[in-house]
Amino acid sequence: MDRIKARQLFDEYVAAYDAGIIEIKLKIDHTYRVAAIAERIAESIGADKDAAWMMGMFHDIGRFEQYTVYGTFRDAKSVDHAEYGADILFGKDERFKGVFEEWDAIAETAIRLHNKLDLPNTLDDKTMTYCNILRDADKIDIFRVITEPPYDERSRLIMTMDTPASEEVIGCVMEHRCVPRPLIHNKFEALIGQCCMGFELVYPESIVITEEQGYLGKLLDLDIRDKLLRSQLEELKKEIYSVWNIRKENRDDKKK
Ligand SMILES: [Fe+2]
Structure with missing residues (x-):
């Protein structure tokens, strides 16, 4: 899927949530920034920057439903937002079908693992790379979120x-x-x-x-x-x- 369509899909999905709520707005802004950072990291190591951008764009999709249903972003008090989001992207919500095209398997793994303390050492090199790109990008923007x-x-x-x-x-x-x-x-x-x-x-x-x-x-x-x-x-x-x-x-x- 091209970026314009992906962005439209993201915007349509989040339109169902109230961007007037500061927490929702924060996650929308965080998403766009993580996508851009992931792209830049990918470029620096010669990885596929479109794929990295796309993973950044949808990595936190579970946050919106999590906040709406449970009223918190704390996974320990609600659900694992990465798994929750991946379930939406790769099964529960038809609108996301085919978004990642041939990157489906890597994107699913990267999104499911983006919030875990450690990565399993069983991942193949390519999957590991995109997991690390997404995790780095997410961390970089978290430094910003907790400062502002x-x-x-x-x-x-x-x-x-x-x-x-x-x-x-x-x-x-x-x-x-x-x-x-x-x-x-x-x-x-x-x-x-x-x-x-x-x-x-x-x-x-x-x-x-x-x-x-x-x-x-x-x-x-x-x-x-x-x-x-x-x-x-x-x-x-x-x-x-x-x-x-x-x-x-x-x-x-x-x-x-
Ligand atoms: Fe996240």
């Missing part, structure tokens, strides 16, 4: 907090991995957990885009009053930038 209104309110609150992150959470930072949900007990730990997604960006271009946009940088530079919390965030910043530098150097080496 209405989530900026949370950042202001964190600046006045004085409960440091637990040893377990800081352990994840030092091991350069995402923080499992059960370890998160307050807004500061939630912020750390989200920033840790920076460790998982797979493609050097994803790092470049994240740096260009500056949202994660803003979060890592949050002006927290409490000394200990401040130093924990500084530690995280240092670790992320060291991982990124290595990944970018590797790309530069390959270019030579």
Whole structure:
């Protein structure tokens, strides 16, 4: 399906939901941005940019029904929105039939897995690539979503907090991995957990885009009053930038 038709289909689908609700509007905007970012990452590695764009365009289709039925975006309190969306795209809703054409199987896997903590190691290389493109693009835009209104309110609150992150959470930072949900007990730990997604960006271009946009940088530079919390965030910043530098150097080496 060409992009104009795909965009029409997306717009028609979301027209049934109330874009006056801020959460719905946020997901519509997020979708368009993820599609554009996925395209740029695909281009940087010589992958199919139309296919990547299309996967970005429909990756969160389950969010609209999730919010409408359950009143929340929290999967743990409702449904797995990735599976929910894939069920709509690849079965329940006839309108989406054939959208991805020959990319159907890869798109279904990428969309079903876009929100999972890890990818299974049984995926073939091509599927793995598109899973990673979509996951990187999604993470990059999440940094933006949690920096901008209405989530900026949370950042202001964190600046006045004085409960440091637990040893377990800081352990994840030092091991350069995402923080499992059960370890998160307050807004500061939630912020750390989200920033840790920076460790998982797979493609050097994803790092470049994240740096260009500056949202994660803003979060890592949050002006927290409490000394200990401040130093924990500084530690995280240092670790992320060291991982990124290595990944970018590797790309530069390959270019030579
Ligand atoms: Fe999602």
